[in-house]
Amino acid sequence: MxxxxxxxxxxxxxxxxxxxxxxxxxxxxxxxxxxxxxxxxxxxxxxxxxxxxxxxxxxxxxxxxxxxxxxxxxxxxxxxxxxxxxxxxxxxxxxxxxMNPLQQFVKMLSDIFVPIIPAIVAGGLLMGINNILTAPGLFYENQSIIEIHQQFAGLAEMINIFANAPFTLLPILIGFSAAKRFGGNAFLGAALGMILVHPELMSAYDYPKALEQNKEIPQWQLFGLDINQVGYQGQVLPILVASYILAKLELSLRKFMPTALDNLVTPLVSIFVTAFLTFLFVGPITRTLGYWLSDGLTWLYEFGGAIGGLIFGLLYAPIVITGMHHSFIAIETQLIADSASTGGSFIFPIATMSNIAQGAAALAAFCVIKQNKKLKGVASASGISALLGITEPALFGVNLKLKYPFIGAIVGSGVAAAYVSFFKVKAVALGTAGLPGFISINGLNAGWLHYFIGMLIAFSVTFIITVLLSFRKTYRQQN
The missing domain is CATH 3.30.1360.60 (Glucose permease domain IIB)
Known part of the structure; x- marks a missing residue:
């Protein structure tokens, strides 16, 4: 070489x-x-x-x-x-x-959430294992594994705690990563996250139920203000905005704070002021916005059904090209954290359909390419990689380059996404959006079955259309 x-x-x-x-x-x-x-x-x-x-x-x-x-x-x-x-x-x-402002915003979200993905994935996959053990009717009629094999009950309880920890304490992870991204002290960001999930606060999971049942919400009375003593377990937007305020306040203080006082006064003022503002108005406002975003997307998915899935499936690969798919991480994290009400993330199954389709398109290109041995080799390797969830080599190295495989892929992705959307296939964890991703899928209501059928549809439709388009291209060149 x-x-x-x-x-x-x-x-x-x-x-x-x-x-x-x-x-x-x-x-x-x-x-x-x-x-x-x-x-x-x-x-x-x-x-x-x-x-x-x-x-x-x-x-x-x-x-x-x-x-x-x-x-x-x-x-x-x-x-x-x-x-x-x-x-x-x-x-x-x-x-x-x-980059333009929109691209910078998407990159900012990516920089914050990508480092914490391993923790979320670990918790999510453990949640999937817990669902396998505890879900009735998955392997036995109307009964769960631990009901039949009670020796695994203790294991299921342990796994449940392990699985919930990253989501319940999510603000700590986000606070650390976000404060670091915004230029502040990452440990102050983690401390702020800890404040927002302190066990003395009413749990964020109990708060909506308390409102529905007209129960009294614990409050602090301070300077004539009534501030709710409610935590932010599993919340994304509140800690994101609070971490930004924390980092900017810290950086501003350090500019004029005397060196002798900096290590004492700056962390104290930064944490106190940010936490106070968060509980006063930043948290309640962003919590409501988070509910609206999560509920709105869920409603759109439920209302749109197969048509909504078709549109999303068609657009997913073009969105990946722009890099905006990284912004979905924040939305997926919220949907999964609120899986008790949302049922999980509908984005993950659709992303899987798109990835499988890109792999199928590359493998179809491998079958039809005759002369270019280099491209043929790239197509085979990248096609298998895409089936396992890594699509960039197939997408950029083969499908976009030849164009017709990309067309076949987005069509196959759209059809398969419509299928999984029709049957309400959702993920209860983040993971590898490809063949191994079934463990992240909610297995109830034949979720796994529909997930595998969706992948089969994505692969077969894409492969057939790509081969047909290649014949059409060859015919045009010859005539």
Whole structure:
């Protein structure tokens, strides 16, 4: 492998040394911030050996090379350009400056929620295991596993506690991540989250029931104000807004606070003022907005049914291209945290249908491609990867490049999404949106069965349409 030649060809295809602002690499991709993306020659890049795909996201132009190759090519790129490698965070920061306000907002949500996904996934999958053990009628008629095999009852109780912890104490996770993202002290953010879920407060899960039953809500009487002593367990918006206020207040205080007092006064004032404002009006307002958002999306899904699922399924892959799908993490987290009332997330099953469809399209392309052995190899590997939930190589490396597989994929995704929406398939956990994702699905009411049927529909419809479109394209070229 001539790594220097690959680096030279990539440099030429992206507009030369003068077009590079900053550059770095991760485990599989070159991450470049370019001054003018119009200078990129996509066709030339596609012909370069070992370039498996390219895509633009977060203001960065990313070139997929693969593990074990990217570091060697990057080293040659450093020698050719004379530029020092930036850190991935520096590249991200530079790329963000080139994004519009909407893209910056979506990236902000992504930066906050992506780091806490492992904790949410772990809790969610444990919740799925708990549902398998406790759901009646899943394996035995009108009875659950622990009713038949009572020796597992204690295990189910333990798992239930383990599963609920990340969601009940969600504000602590979000507070830590959000405060850090907004430039404040992450541990102050975690402390603020702890205040919002303090056990002395009325639980957020009991609050709606208390309102419905006209029960008295505990309050603080302070300066003529009546402030509800209600927690924010499982809430997303209140801690997001509160963390922003906390971080900005902390940064403002540090600008003029004497060094001798900074470590004492700044954390004290930041936490006290932010927590007071949160319980006074920030929390109640954002809690209501969160209820409206969650209830509104659930109503839209329930009301739209198969038609709503069809539209969402058709649009999901184009949304992924823009990167806006990262904003769904916040919505899904709220839906799953409120699964007792919402039933779970309808977004996860639809995302799975889209991912399966992208994999099927890439594998169909693998079957119909005859001459381009490089693209054929990328199609086979990326197709399998997409079936397991990782779609970027298939989406950007094959389907968008050939166009007709992408059309087949969004059609298959739409049809399958309509099916799972019609049967109200929902996820009770975040996880891998692909073949292994069944464990995240609510298994009641044949949820697993409809999930697998939906994936089969997504795969078969996409595969057939992609093959037919390839024949149509070949016919047009010949005539």
């Amino acid at each position: 001539n790594n220097k030649k690959i680096a030279e060809e990539i440099l030429t295809a992206i507009g030369g040394n003068d077009n590079i602002d900053t550059m770095a690499h991760c485990a599989t991709r070159l991450r470049l911030v370019l001054k003018d993306t119009e200078q990129i020659d996509e066709n030339q890049l596609a012909e370069i050996e070992h370039v498996k795909g390219t895509f633009m996201t977060g203001g960065q132009y990313q070139i997929i090379l693969g593990s074990g190759i990217v570091n060697k090519v990057f080293s040659e790129l450093e020698k050719l350009t004379g530029k020092e490698a930036s850190t991935t965070s520096e590249v991200k920061s530079q790329g963000t400056k080139r």
